[in-house]
Protein backbone atom coordinates (compact mmCIF):
# COMPACT_ATOMS: atom_id res chain seq x y z
CA UNK A 1 0.00 0.00 0.00
CA UNK A 2 1.22 3.48 -0.73
CA UNK A 3 0.97 6.52 1.47
CA UNK A 4 -2.32 8.36 1.77
CA UNK A 5 -2.03 11.73 0.04
CA UNK A 6 -3.39 15.11 1.10
CA UNK A 7 -6.06 14.81 -1.64
CA UNK A 8 -7.46 11.76 0.15
CA UNK A 9 -8.54 14.08 2.98
CA UNK A 10 -11.05 15.85 0.71
CA UNK A 11 -11.62 19.59 0.79
CA UNK A 12 -9.68 21.24 3.60
CA UNK A 13 -11.09 24.76 3.22
CA UNK A 14 -12.05 26.04 6.65
CA UNK A 15 -10.78 22.86 8.34
CA UNK A 16 -8.26 22.94 11.17
CA UNK A 17 -5.34 20.94 9.79
CA UNK A 18 -2.58 19.91 12.18
CA UNK A 19 0.71 19.64 10.27
CA UNK A 20 3.38 17.59 12.03
CA UNK A 21 6.64 19.09 10.76
CA UNK A 22 10.22 18.41 11.79
CA UNK A 23 11.41 21.93 12.59
CA UNK A 24 14.25 20.62 14.75
CA UNK A 25 16.82 23.12 13.48
CA UNK A 26 20.30 23.71 14.87
CA UNK A 27 20.43 26.77 17.15
CA UNK A 28 23.35 28.77 18.47
CA UNK A 29 22.30 31.03 21.35
CA UNK A 30 18.73 31.16 20.03
CA UNK A 31 19.93 31.94 16.47
CA UNK A 32 19.02 29.41 13.74
CA UNK A 33 22.26 28.33 12.06
CA UNK A 34 20.55 26.39 9.26
CA UNK A 35 16.89 26.83 8.29
CA UNK A 36 16.82 23.94 5.82
CA UNK A 37 14.10 22.06 7.70
CA UNK A 38 11.93 25.17 7.82
CA UNK A 39 12.33 25.68 4.06
CA UNK A 40 11.58 22.00 3.45
CA UNK A 41 8.22 22.40 5.22
CA UNK A 42 7.09 25.26 2.95
CA UNK A 43 5.56 23.37 -0.01
CA UNK A 44 3.03 21.54 2.17
CA UNK A 45 2.25 24.54 4.37
CA UNK A 46 1.83 26.88 1.39
CA UNK A 47 -0.41 24.41 -0.43
CA UNK A 48 -2.68 24.02 2.60
CA UNK A 49 -2.87 27.77 3.18
CA UNK A 50 -3.65 28.38 -0.49
CA UNK A 51 -6.51 25.90 -0.13
CA UNK A 52 -7.94 27.92 2.78
CA UNK A 53 -7.11 25.50 5.57
CA UNK A 54 -6.53 26.74 9.13
CA UNK A 55 -3.01 25.44 9.65
CA UNK A 56 -1.75 24.32 13.08
CA UNK A 57 1.96 23.50 12.93
CA UNK A 58 3.42 21.16 15.56
CA UNK A 59 7.04 20.06 15.93
CA UNK A 60 9.67 19.07 18.43
CA UNK A 61 12.99 20.87 18.91
CA UNK A 62 15.87 19.06 20.60
CA UNK A 63 15.34 16.66 23.48
CA UNK A 64 13.93 18.68 26.41
CA UNK A 65 12.83 15.58 28.36
CA UNK A 66 9.13 16.28 28.72
CA UNK A 67 9.41 19.64 30.47
CA UNK A 68 9.24 23.25 29.28
CA UNK A 69 12.74 24.64 28.73
CA UNK A 70 13.16 28.06 27.08
CA UNK A 71 16.37 26.87 25.42
CA UNK A 72 14.24 24.62 23.21
CA UNK A 73 11.41 27.05 22.44
CA UNK A 74 10.06 27.04 18.88
CA UNK A 75 9.50 30.82 19.03
CA UNK A 76 12.54 31.69 16.85
CA UNK A 77 11.51 29.00 14.38
CA UNK A 78 7.97 30.42 14.12
CA UNK A 79 9.48 33.84 13.42
CA UNK A 80 11.71 32.41 10.68
CA UNK A 81 8.76 30.54 9.16
CA UNK A 82 6.87 33.85 9.00
CA UNK A 83 9.73 35.46 7.05
CA UNK A 84 10.01 32.56 4.63
CA UNK A 85 6.30 32.04 4.02
CA UNK A 86 5.68 35.77 3.66
CA UNK A 87 2.63 36.04 5.91
CA UNK A 88 1.97 36.42 9.65
CA UNK A 89 2.59 33.26 11.68
CA UNK A 90 1.01 33.21 15.16
CA UNK A 91 2.78 31.44 18.02
CA UNK A 92 1.21 29.68 21.03
CA UNK A 93 3.32 29.48 24.18
CA UNK A 94 2.08 25.99 25.02
CA UNK A 95 1.13 22.90 23.02
CA UNK A 96 -2.28 21.81 24.33
CA UNK A 97 -3.04 24.45 27.00
CA UNK A 98 -5.01 27.68 26.95
CA UNK A 99 -2.59 29.54 24.67
CA UNK A 100 -2.80 26.82 22.00
CA UNK A 101 -6.58 26.43 22.28
CA UNK A 102 -7.14 30.20 21.99
CA UNK A 103 -4.68 30.61 19.10
CA UNK A 104 -6.30 27.79 17.13
CA UNK A 105 -9.80 29.14 17.82
CA UNK A 106 -8.68 32.56 16.54
CA UNK A 107 -7.49 31.23 13.15
CA UNK A 108 -9.39 32.33 10.06
CA UNK A 109 -9.29 30.36 6.79
CA UNK A 110 -5.78 30.52 5.29
CA UNK A 111 -4.11 31.49 8.58
CA UNK A 112 -1.35 29.66 10.41
CA UNK A 113 -0.14 29.14 13.99
CA UNK A 114 2.90 27.31 15.39
CA UNK A 115 2.40 25.61 18.76
CA UNK A 116 5.20 25.36 21.34
CA UNK A 117 7.57 22.36 21.36
CA UNK A 118 5.72 19.02 21.53
CA UNK A 119 8.44 17.54 23.71
CA UNK A 120 7.69 20.00 26.53
CA UNK A 121 4.97 17.40 27.24
CA UNK A 122 6.06 14.03 28.66
CA UNK A 123 3.25 12.26 26.76
CA UNK A 124 4.86 13.00 23.37
CA UNK A 125 7.80 10.64 23.81
CA UNK A 126 6.43 8.30 26.49
CA UNK A 127 7.08 4.59 26.00
CA UNK A 128 3.73 3.87 27.70
CA UNK A 129 1.02 3.56 25.04
CA UNK A 130 -1.73 4.99 27.25
CA UNK A 131 0.35 8.09 28.13
CA UNK A 132 1.13 8.78 24.47
CA UNK A 133 -2.49 8.11 23.59
CA UNK A 134 -3.75 10.58 26.19
CA UNK A 135 -1.47 13.33 24.85
CA UNK A 136 -2.46 12.53 21.25
CA UNK A 137 -6.13 12.83 22.26
CA UNK A 138 -5.42 16.32 23.62
CA UNK A 139 -3.69 17.28 20.38
CA UNK A 140 -6.59 15.86 18.36
CA UNK A 141 -8.92 18.39 20.03
CA UNK A 142 -7.05 21.08 18.10
CA UNK A 143 -7.60 19.71 14.59
CA UNK A 144 -10.00 18.14 12.13
CA UNK A 145 -7.25 16.38 10.15
CA UNK A 146 -3.53 15.59 10.36
CA UNK A 147 -0.96 16.05 7.62
CA UNK A 148 2.23 14.30 8.68
CA UNK A 149 5.25 15.88 7.01
CA UNK A 150 8.09 15.58 9.52
CA UNK A 151 10.20 13.10 7.60
CA UNK A 152 13.08 13.42 10.11
CA UNK A 153 10.92 11.93 12.84
CA UNK A 154 8.96 9.15 11.08
CA UNK A 155 11.16 6.53 12.75
CA UNK A 156 9.91 7.64 16.18
CA UNK A 157 6.82 6.01 17.70
CA UNK A 158 5.73 9.26 19.32
CA UNK A 159 2.32 10.73 20.04
CA UNK A 160 2.18 13.33 17.25
CA UNK A 161 3.85 11.03 14.71
CA UNK A 162 2.04 7.77 15.39
CA UNK A 163 -0.89 7.89 17.82
CA UNK A 164 -2.43 11.12 16.51
CA UNK A 165 -2.53 9.72 12.98
CA UNK A 166 -4.82 6.96 14.25
CA UNK A 167 -7.26 9.40 15.83
CA UNK A 168 -7.66 12.03 13.11
CA UNK A 169 -8.11 11.51 9.36
CA UNK A 170 -4.45 11.59 8.29
CA UNK A 171 -2.21 11.73 5.23
CA UNK A 172 1.43 12.28 4.26
CA UNK A 173 2.61 15.72 3.20
CA UNK A 174 4.67 16.66 0.16
CA UNK A 175 8.05 16.52 1.93
CA UNK A 176 7.59 12.92 3.04
CA UNK A 177 6.54 11.94 -0.48
CA UNK A 178 9.57 13.69 -2.04
CA UNK A 179 12.00 12.11 0.45
CA UNK A 180 10.69 8.61 -0.20
CA UNK A 181 11.02 9.09 -3.94
CA UNK A 182 14.78 9.55 -3.63
CA UNK A 183 15.36 7.00 -0.88
CA UNK A 184 13.51 4.39 -2.94
CA UNK A 185 16.18 4.82 -5.60
CA UNK A 186 18.84 4.00 -3.00
CA UNK A 187 17.12 0.84 -1.82
CA UNK A 188 15.75 -0.45 -5.13
CA UNK A 189 18.88 -0.79 -7.21
CA UNK A 190 21.84 1.29 -6.11
CA UNK A 191 24.55 1.40 -8.73
CA UNK A 192 27.88 -0.06 -7.50
CA UNK A 193 30.27 0.89 -6.05
CA UNK A 194 27.86 1.89 -3.26
CA UNK A 195 29.49 3.69 -0.32
CA UNK A 196 27.83 4.67 2.96
CA UNK A 197 29.55 7.21 5.21
CA UNK A 198 28.51 7.30 8.89
CA UNK A 199 29.46 9.76 11.61
CA UNK A 200 27.74 12.12 14.04
CA UNK A 201 26.99 11.72 17.70
CA UNK A 202 23.78 9.65 17.93
CA UNK A 203 25.97 6.57 18.01
CA UNK A 204 23.78 3.94 19.66
CA UNK A 205 20.79 5.10 17.59
CA UNK A 206 22.66 4.56 14.37
CA UNK A 207 24.97 1.60 14.97
CA UNK A 208 22.08 -0.79 14.40
CA UNK A 209 21.86 0.15 10.74
CA UNK A 210 25.29 -1.26 10.02
CA UNK A 211 24.30 -4.91 10.24
CA UNK A 212 21.58 -4.33 7.66
CA UNK A 213 23.73 -2.22 5.36
CA UNK A 214 26.69 -4.60 5.20
CA UNK A 215 25.18 -7.02 2.66
CA UNK A 216 24.07 -4.08 0.47
CA UNK A 217 27.11 -1.81 0.26
CA UNK A 218 30.67 -2.06 -1.05
CA UNK A 219 32.32 0.27 1.46
CA UNK A 220 31.32 1.68 4.82
CA UNK A 221 33.35 4.67 6.02
CA UNK A 222 33.20 5.41 9.74
CA UNK A 223 33.97 8.86 11.16
CA UNK A 224 32.51 11.33 13.67
CA UNK A 225 31.68 10.27 17.20
CA UNK A 226 31.02 6.75 15.94
CA UNK A 227 34.62 5.92 15.12
CA UNK A 228 35.81 5.64 18.72
CA UNK A 229 33.56 2.71 19.50
CA UNK A 230 35.13 0.94 16.50
CA UNK A 231 38.69 1.80 17.59
CA UNK A 232 37.92 0.62 21.13
CA UNK A 233 36.44 -2.61 19.74
CA UNK A 234 39.81 -3.22 18.06
CA UNK A 235 41.51 -2.82 21.43
CA UNK A 236 42.74 0.78 21.06
CA UNK A 237 42.51 3.41 23.79
CA UNK A 238 40.36 6.44 22.92
CA UNK A 239 41.02 8.87 25.82
CA UNK A 240 37.93 10.92 26.67
CA UNK A 241 36.37 10.63 23.20
CA UNK A 242 32.72 9.71 22.72
CA UNK A 243 32.43 5.97 23.41
CA UNK A 244 29.51 3.56 23.66
CA UNK A 245 31.17 0.97 25.86
CA UNK A 246 28.15 -1.36 25.85
CA UNK A 247 28.30 -1.65 22.04
CA UNK A 248 31.80 -3.08 21.74
CA UNK A 249 30.67 -6.69 21.16
CA UNK A 250 28.12 -5.56 18.58
CA UNK A 251 30.81 -3.64 16.73
CA UNK A 252 33.20 -6.61 16.84
CA UNK A 253 30.39 -8.64 15.28
CA UNK A 254 30.06 -6.10 12.44
CA UNK A 255 33.81 -6.15 11.78
CA UNK A 256 33.78 -9.95 11.55
CA UNK A 257 30.67 -9.96 9.34
CA UNK A 258 32.21 -7.37 6.99
CA UNK A 259 35.27 -9.54 6.56
CA UNK A 260 33.10 -12.57 5.81
CA UNK A 261 31.12 -10.63 3.19
CA UNK A 262 34.16 -8.93 1.64
CA UNK A 263 32.79 -5.49 2.46
CA UNK A 264 35.29 -2.80 3.41
CA UNK A 265 34.65 -1.10 6.76
CA UNK A 266 37.13 1.75 6.48
CA UNK A 267 38.22 3.24 9.79
CA UNK A 268 40.28 6.39 10.28
CA UNK A 269 44.05 6.04 10.40
CA UNK A 270 44.51 9.45 12.03
CA UNK A 271 42.45 11.63 14.34
CA UNK A 272 42.42 15.28 15.46
CA UNK A 273 42.68 15.21 19.26
CA UNK A 274 41.80 18.22 21.42
CA UNK A 275 42.86 19.13 24.98
CA UNK A 276 39.22 20.03 25.75
CA UNK A 277 35.88 20.63 24.01
CA UNK A 278 36.15 24.15 22.60
CA UNK A 279 37.40 26.18 19.66
CA UNK A 280 40.32 27.43 21.79
CA UNK A 281 41.52 23.90 22.68
CA UNK A 282 45.08 22.80 22.01
CA UNK A 283 45.18 20.32 19.15
CA UNK A 284 47.29 17.34 18.09
CA UNK A 285 46.94 15.12 15.03
CA UNK A 286 47.79 11.55 15.93
CA UNK A 287 47.55 8.01 14.63
CA UNK A 288 44.17 6.46 15.41
CA UNK A 289 45.82 3.79 17.59
CA UNK A 290 47.72 6.36 19.73
CA UNK A 291 45.01 8.75 20.90
CA UNK A 292 46.22 8.68 24.50
CA UNK A 293 49.81 9.34 23.47
CA UNK A 294 49.35 13.06 22.78
CA UNK A 295 50.41 15.62 25.46
CA UNK A 296 46.77 15.53 26.67
CA UNK A 297 46.97 11.85 27.69
CA UNK A 298 43.68 10.24 28.72
CA UNK A 299 41.88 13.59 28.77
CA UNK A 300 42.41 14.03 25.00
CA UNK A 301 39.19 14.11 22.97
CA UNK A 302 38.98 12.99 19.34
CA UNK A 303 36.92 15.68 17.63
CA UNK A 304 37.63 15.13 13.92
CA UNK A 305 39.08 12.62 11.50
CA UNK A 306 42.68 13.45 10.56
CA UNK A 307 43.92 14.77 7.19
CA UNK A 308 45.17 11.38 5.87
CA UNK A 309 41.80 9.82 6.67
CA UNK A 310 39.95 12.70 5.05
CA UNK A 311 41.95 12.17 1.85
CA UNK A 312 41.41 8.41 1.88
CA UNK A 313 37.65 8.81 2.48
CA UNK A 314 37.41 11.42 -0.28
CA UNK A 315 39.13 9.09 -2.77
CA UNK A 316 36.70 6.23 -2.06
CA UNK A 317 33.70 8.56 -2.28
CA UNK A 318 34.79 10.08 -5.61
CA UNK A 319 35.13 6.61 -7.15
CA UNK A 320 31.64 5.56 -6.04
CA UNK A 321 28.50 5.60 -8.17
CA UNK A 322 26.13 5.78 -5.21
CA UNK A 323 26.92 7.49 -1.90
CA UNK A 324 24.79 7.99 1.20
CA UNK A 325 26.26 10.10 3.99
CA UNK A 326 24.84 10.63 7.47
CA UNK A 327 26.63 12.24 10.38
CA UNK A 328 29.37 14.90 10.38
CA UNK A 329 32.96 13.60 10.47
CA UNK A 330 33.79 15.88 13.39
CA UNK A 331 32.51 18.72 15.55
CA UNK A 332 32.11 20.92 12.45
CA UNK A 333 30.44 23.66 14.52
CA UNK A 334 33.94 24.55 15.80
CA UNK A 335 36.28 25.64 12.99
CA UNK A 336 39.33 23.59 14.08
CA UNK A 337 37.28 20.37 13.76
CA UNK A 338 35.43 21.05 10.50
CA UNK A 339 38.02 19.92 7.95
CA UNK A 340 37.07 16.24 7.82
CA UNK A 341 33.43 17.12 7.20
CA UNK A 342 34.46 19.67 4.57
CA UNK A 343 36.61 17.10 2.72
CA UNK A 344 33.83 14.50 2.70
CA UNK A 345 31.25 17.08 1.53
CA UNK A 346 33.58 18.26 -1.26
CA UNK A 347 34.11 14.66 -2.42
CA UNK A 348 30.35 14.07 -2.53
CA UNK A 349 29.95 17.03 -4.88
CA UNK A 350 32.29 15.24 -7.32
CA UNK A 351 30.43 11.92 -7.40
CA UNK A 352 29.51 10.85 -10.91
CA UNK A 353 26.26 9.19 -9.83
CA UNK A 354 23.78 9.61 -6.97
CA UNK A 355 24.96 11.42 -3.82
CA UNK A 356 22.62 11.80 -0.85
CA UNK A 357 23.30 13.69 2.38
CA UNK A 358 20.91 12.86 5.24
CA UNK A 359 20.33 14.32 8.68
CA UNK A 360 19.62 17.63 10.37
CA UNK A 361 23.20 18.30 11.35
CA UNK A 362 24.77 16.82 8.23
CA UNK A 363 22.57 19.02 6.03
CA UNK A 364 23.37 22.01 8.23
CA UNK A 365 27.08 21.19 8.03
CA UNK A 366 27.25 21.24 4.24
CA UNK A 367 25.38 24.54 4.06
CA UNK A 368 27.33 26.18 6.88
CA UNK A 369 30.59 25.09 5.21
CA UNK A 370 29.52 26.93 2.06
CA UNK A 371 28.19 24.19 -0.22
CA UNK A 372 24.94 24.61 -2.15
CA UNK A 373 22.06 22.14 -2.12
CA UNK A 374 22.27 21.71 -5.89
CA UNK A 375 25.83 20.32 -5.63
CA UNK A 376 24.35 17.11 -4.20
CA UNK A 377 21.88 14.64 -5.66
CA UNK A 378 19.60 15.09 -2.65
CA UNK A 379 19.81 16.54 0.84
CA UNK A 380 17.45 14.61 3.10
CA UNK A 381 15.95 16.25 6.18
CA UNK A 382 16.16 12.98 8.11
CA UNK A 383 19.32 11.25 9.35
CA UNK A 384 18.07 8.46 11.60
CA UNK A 385 14.87 8.25 9.55
CA UNK A 386 16.65 7.79 6.23
CA UNK A 387 19.07 5.28 7.75
CA UNK A 388 16.22 3.19 9.14
CA UNK A 389 14.44 3.43 5.80
CA UNK A 390 17.57 2.16 4.02
CA UNK A 391 17.72 -0.62 6.61
CA UNK A 392 14.33 -1.75 5.34
CA UNK A 393 12.77 -1.24 8.78
CA UNK A 394 9.06 -0.63 9.20
CA UNK A 395 8.82 3.00 10.26
CA UNK A 396 5.89 3.71 12.62
CA UNK A 397 5.27 7.20 11.24
CA UNK A 398 4.94 5.84 7.68
CA UNK A 399 3.06 2.65 8.48
CA UNK A 400 0.34 4.66 10.17
CA UNK A 401 -0.09 6.63 6.92
CA UNK A 402 -0.70 3.49 4.89
CA UNK A 403 2.86 2.59 3.87
CA UNK A 404 3.45 -1.12 3.58
Ligand SMILES: Nc1ncnc2c1ncn2[C@@H]1O[C@H](COP(=O)(O)OP(=O)(O)O)[C@@H](O)[C@H]1O
Nearest residue numbers: 200201202224225303330331359360361362383
Ligand atom coordinates in the same frame (compact mmCIF):
# COMPACT_ATOMS: atom_id res chain seq x y z
N1 LIG B 1 34.11 13.16 17.35
C1 LIG B 1 32.97 13.70 17.78
N2 LIG B 1 32.70 13.82 19.09
C2 LIG B 1 31.55 14.38 19.52
N3 LIG B 1 30.57 14.84 18.72
C3 LIG B 1 30.77 14.72 17.39
C4 LIG B 1 31.96 14.16 16.86
N4 LIG B 1 31.86 14.19 15.51
C5 LIG B 1 30.69 14.76 15.22
N5 LIG B 1 30.02 15.10 16.34
C6 LIG B 1 28.73 15.81 16.46
O1 LIG B 1 27.70 15.07 15.89
C7 LIG B 1 26.59 15.94 15.77
C8 LIG B 1 25.65 15.45 14.69
O2 LIG B 1 25.28 14.12 14.96
P1 LIG B 1 23.89 13.47 14.49
O3 LIG B 1 22.75 14.14 15.17
O4 LIG B 1 24.05 12.00 14.69
O5 LIG B 1 23.86 13.82 12.91
P2 LIG B 1 22.61 14.13 11.96
O6 LIG B 1 21.76 15.22 12.62
O7 LIG B 1 23.21 14.60 10.68
O8 LIG B 1 21.85 12.84 11.83
C9 LIG B 1 27.19 17.32 15.48
O9 LIG B 1 26.64 18.25 16.37
C10 LIG B 1 28.69 17.12 15.70
O10 LIG B 1 29.28 18.16 16.47
Ligand SMILES: O=C(OP(=O)(O)O)[C@H](O)COP(=O)(O)O
Nearest residue numbers: 022024152153359360382383384
Ligand atom coordinates in the same frame (compact mmCIF):
# COMPACT_ATOMS: atom_id res chain seq x y z
O1 LIG C 1 17.19 15.63 14.13
C1 LIG C 1 16.55 14.59 13.97
O2 LIG C 1 17.10 13.43 13.59
P1 LIG C 1 18.58 13.27 12.89
O3 LIG C 1 19.62 13.91 13.81
O4 LIG C 1 18.76 11.76 12.83
O5 LIG C 1 18.52 13.89 11.53
C2 LIG C 1 15.05 14.53 14.11
O6 LIG C 1 14.51 15.81 14.38
C3 LIG C 1 14.66 13.52 15.19
O7 LIG C 1 15.11 13.96 16.43
P2 LIG C 1 15.39 12.87 17.60
O8 LIG C 1 16.57 12.02 17.16
O9 LIG C 1 15.68 13.69 18.84
O10 LIG C 1 14.13 12.04 17.74
